[in-house]
Amino acid sequence: MPYKNIPDQYSLIAKLLHWLIALLIIALSGIGWWMVGLSYYDPWYHDSLNWHKSLGIIVLLMVGFKVIWSFVDKAPEPQATLNAFERIASSLVHSILRLAMMIIPITGYLVSTSEDAAIEVFDWFSFPVLLQINERARDIAIDIHYYFAYATLALVVLHAAAALKHQFIDHKGTLKRML
Numbered sequence: 805m806p807y808k809n810i811p812d813q814y815s816l817i818a819k820l821l822h823w824l825i826a827l828l829i830i831a832l833s834g835i836g837w838w839m840v841g842l843s844y845y846d847p848w849y850h851d852s853l854n855w856h857k858s859l860g861i862i863v864l865l866m867v868g869f870k871v872i873w874s875f876v877d878k879a880p881e882p883q884a885t886l887n888a889f890e891r892i893a894s895s896l897v898h899s900i901l902r903l904a905m906m907i908i909p910i911t912g913y914l915v916s917t918s919e920d921a922a923i924e925v926f927d928w929f930s931f932p933v934l935l936q937i938n939e940r941a942r943d944i945a946i947d948i949h950y951y952f953a954y955a956t957l958a959l960v961v962l963h964a965a966a967a968l969k970h971q972f973i974d975h976k977g978t979l980k981r982m983l
């Protein structure tokens with residue numbers, strides 16, 4: 805397996821980042837949806853939020869590394885077999901997904917640190933308060949976190965459906981580049 809991206813194959817690092825971040829975003833959406841429905845007296849009330857915040861900070865760090873890594877190792881060009889519509893649509897969806905994977909954890913972080921408490925990531929380390937926002941900005945951050953999280957899930961489904969179609973119906977080997 806290549807350690808750097810080559811024309812029709814992503815590198816090992818690019819693949820690991822892609823699948824781990826994808827898995828964590830799906831898991832975090834599920835945990836987020838579940839935890840906000842728990843009552844204060846539920847035994848999972850505090851732990852679910854701690855898990856959500858810890859996993860969320862791990863995603864944030866991975867996305868930060870992914871951004872740096874993308875300058876070191878450029879993604880392969882879009883496949884030549886894609887038509888103009890597919891090229892534009894996929895580049896648009898990929899750009900929105902990249903933006904969302906930064907905006908969702910950053911807003912979650914800002915909501916959590918608005919009360920001036922550092923985030924304890926699984927008792928492994930403490931992620932500091934870098935910026936403390938006021939109550940009005942916190943309400944806006946909650947809304948952005950909420951809308952982006954659920955809209956991104958819908959986009960992930962579209963993205964996966966397109967990859968499966970290109971692989972199994974059009975036989976363009978799109979998914980194989982990332983496996």
Ligand code: HEM
Binds near residue numbers: 830834840
């Ligand atoms: C890609 C990463 C993340 C995803 C997909 C995600 C997803 C979600 C979802 C779906 C909810 C439930 C929204 C609702 O139904 O009201 C939620 C709530 C929440 N998340 Fe995240 N989250 C992520 C990262 C983070 C991070 C990094 C933190 C903090 C360190 C965080 C803190 C919170 C908090 C505090 C809430 C409750 C907000 C409220 O008071 O309503 N999240 N998240």
